[in-house]
Amino acid sequence: MKTYELKYGCNPHQKPARIHREDRDLPFKILNGNPGYINLMDAFNSWQLVRELKGTLGLPAAASFKHVSPAGAALGLPLNDTLKKAYHVEGIALTPVACAYARARGADRMSSFGDWAALSDTVDTATALILKKEVSDGIIAPAYTPEALEILKTKKGGKYNILEIDPAYEPEELEPRKIFGITFEQKHNDIHPGFTHLENIVTQNHALPDDARRDLVLAMITLKYTQSNSVCYVKDGQVIGNGAGQQSRIHCTRLAGDKADVWYLKQHPCVLSLAFREGTGKPEMDNIIDQFVRNDITDTERAAWKQYFDTMPRLLTPEEKREWLNGLKGVSVGSDAFFPFRDNIDRAVMSGAQYLVQPGGSVRDADVIRACDEYGIVMCFNGIRLFHH
Numbered sequence: 001m002k003t004y005e006l007k008y009g010c011n012p013h014q015k016p017a018r019i020h021r022e023d024r025d026l027p028f029k030i031l032n033g034n035p036g037y038i039n040l041m042d043a044f045n046s047w048q049l050v051r052e053l054k055g056t057l058g059l060p061a062a063a064s065f066k067h068v069s070p071a072g073a074a075l076g077l078p079l080n081d082t083l084k085k086a087y088h089v090e091g092i093a094l095t096p097v098a099c100a101y102a103r104a105r106g107a108d109r110m111s112s113f114g115d116w117a118a119l120s121d122t123v124d125t126a127t128a129l130i131l132k133k134e135v136s137d138g139i140i141a142p143a144y145t146p147e148a149l150e151i152l153k154t155k156k157g158g159k160y161n162i163l164e165i166d167p168a169y170e171p172e173e174l175e176p177r178k179i180f181g182i183t184f185e186q187k188h189n190d191i192h193p194g195f196t197h198l199e200n201i202v203t204q205n206h207a208l209p210d211d212a213r214r215d216l217v218l219a220m221i222t223l224k225y226t227q228s229n230s231v232c233y234v235k236d237g238q239v240i241g242n243g244a245g246q247q248s249r250i251h252c253t254r255l256a257g258d259k260a261d262v263w264y265l266k267q268h269p270c271v272l273s274l275a276f277r278e279g280t281g282k283p284e285m286d287n288i289i290d291q292f293v294r295n296d297i298t299d300t301e302r303a304a305w306k307q308y309f310d311t312m313p314r315l316l317t318p319e320e321k322r323e324w325l326n327g328l329k330g331v332s333v334g335s336d337a338f339f340p341f342r343d344n345i346d347r348a349v350m351s352g353a354q355y356l357v358q359p360g361g362s363v364r365d366a367d368v369i370r371a372c373d374e375y376g377i378v379m380c381f382n383g384i385r386l387f388h389h
Contacts, residue, residue, distance in 0.1 A: 001026050009037045027169035028140070032153050033161035035138055039116060041068050043140040046118030047165050049073055049225040054120035056194050056217060059237075061120040062100035064112040069227045069245060071115060072107030074238035075218065076100035086266050088282055089130055098126035103238040105134065108259050109286045116140070123148045131155070135283060142167040189388075193220035197382035198357060202365075203372045211236070212332050212355040212378070219334030220357060220386065226336070228387040231344075233260040233351060234332045240264070241351070249335070253344040256333075257351040264328045264352075265293035270316055280308050293321070328352035336386040338362040342371035349375050359385050 002021050009017040017037055019026065028043075035043065042065040049070060053061035060076035076096030084090045087106035094102065097119055105112045117131060119141040128148035131139065138161025139152065152162055176185045197220065198213055215234040222232050226244045231252035233241040240263040243256030265271065266289055274292070276285055288305060291297045295318060305312060316324075331352040338361045339345065345368060348356065360381030362368065372379045 004030075006037050006040075007034065027166040029164045031144070031149065031162040031164055033138060033156075033159050035161040035163065038067065039138050039161055042066070042116035043118070043138065043163055043165075045225050046070065046116055047140050049221060050118045050120040051167070052192065052221050052224070053218065056192060056221065057214060060096045060100045062097070062104040063118040064101075064104045064107070064115040065118065066111055066115050069230075070104075070222055070225060070239065070242055071111035072104040072239050072242070073218065073222045074100050074103030074107070075214075076121075077103070077237040079103070082267050082272065085272050088133070088285075092126055092129055095124050095126045097121050097124055098130055101127050102130055105130075107239045107263060108242070110290050113283060113286070123152070125151065128152050133282065137161060138163065140165050189224065191224075191384055193217060193224060193382065193384065193386070197384060198380045200360075200381045200383065201378060202360070202369050202381050203377065203379045205373075205376055205378045208355060208378050208380075212330070215332035216334060216355055216357045216380065219332055220382065220384075223334050223336040223386045224388060226388055228336050228389060230336045230388075231256045231348075232334045233257065233348075233353070234334070235260075235328075235330060235352070240331070249337070249340055250343050250347065252335070253333075253339075253347045257347055260328070260331065260351045261325055262290065262293055264325060265316075265321060268293070268316065268321075268324050270313070274313055275309065275311065277308050277310060284308060292316075295321075325351070330354050332356070334358065336388070338365070339368050340364060342367050344368070345371040345375065345377075349377065353377060356380070357382050359383055 002025055004019050006017040008015045045068055046063040046065040049063045050061040063073040064071045076099045079099055087102045089102045114135050114137055116137050117139040122143040123141045124145050125147045128151035132151055140163040142165055152160055171188055173188055174185055175188050176183055194217055198216055219232040219234045222239055223230050229246050229249055229252050231243045233256050241256040241259030243252035246252040291301050329352045332355040333348050333353045335358040338359050340362050354377050356379040
């Protein structure tokens with residue numbers, strides 16, 4: 001298949017629409033469904049991310065994409081009981097591939113609602129069972145077990161989008177695109193962020209443990225496929241906050257930090273013990289939990305909880321939240337371009353940042369390094385900008 005006709009482009013009024021190749025077949029098969037324009041943009045960007053994570057870090061990888069940026073990305077590391085409960089995967093015999101997707105989706109479940117999933121490895125039954133219970137638009141992977149494929153084909157009334165990508169496919173070196181009828185061309189972004197990009201430590205503290213090195217590489221690769229500007233927080237082999245598509249660097253840092261805080265607050269015992277009324281759906285639970293941990297919940301929002309609880313739960317005080325957040329430590333943070341001011345460091349530290357990687361090159365690099373030294377944290381200059389548009 002060299003051409004695939006789409007229902008429409010970004011919006012229903014944008015017809016006709018298609019994807020195509022001139023010289024050879026498209027490098028994927030549609031095993032089920034009828035993916036759209038944005039679906040396929042998410043599919044091909046997310047596949048590149050998980051393929052690169054697996055190739056660089058040697059572990060199964062997963063991503064949860066929405067609107068051409070990852071809401072989450074993760075490696076297939078085991079989950080403790082707290083995360084299993086927070087991610088709604090209790091009672092499932094988790095494989096490494098399933099753990100990777102549970103972590104990727106668990107990073108920001110609000111943003112992952114209706115996501116596009118990507119897996120670096122064969123999708124197995126455990127992963128399919130997780131996806132079966134989630135609101136998701138589609139999935140891309142190099143292969144599926146027969147049982148997993150049958151489970152996924154039952155989603156969305158049999159219309160769930162399932163793509164099988166050729167893992168050997170490589171794009172041409174030159175990438176063309178058109179904007180306003182004008183053709184742009186650039187070399188495919190073939191730089192591979194890795195451990196060698198962590199060698200230039202510019203702070204007084206040089207202590208960079210292996211787990212932090214892994215997490216910084218995960219942050220860099222995630223940033224490579226995130227709409228710029230972007231800042232990414234990572235802990236224990238998974239993204240916990242991704243600040244995508246902001247015009248201001250500090251807004252990226254704040255957004256990602258706020259998401260990381262919410263991720264950690266969702267593991268608070270008061271959250272895990274919320275006694276939802278039987279029959280409450282996962283999307284409703286996720287919405288209420290998000291409101292529960294925020295500081296700006298309205299009286300109207302809280303009043304709507306009555307239909308989901310027999311006894312209304314007590315809200316955490318700001319002091320209780322801060323005390324809990326003080327336990328968030330050892331976070332790795334990456335930025336797709338340099339930090340222009342120390343305020344980014346000050347904000348990142350509030351969400352447990354201990355290890356940072358960024359290109360460097362700001363006229364205020366000395367101020368930023370000084371801020372890191374004041375906090376006793378580690379920062380690497382990788383010398384590579386990772387803008388993605």
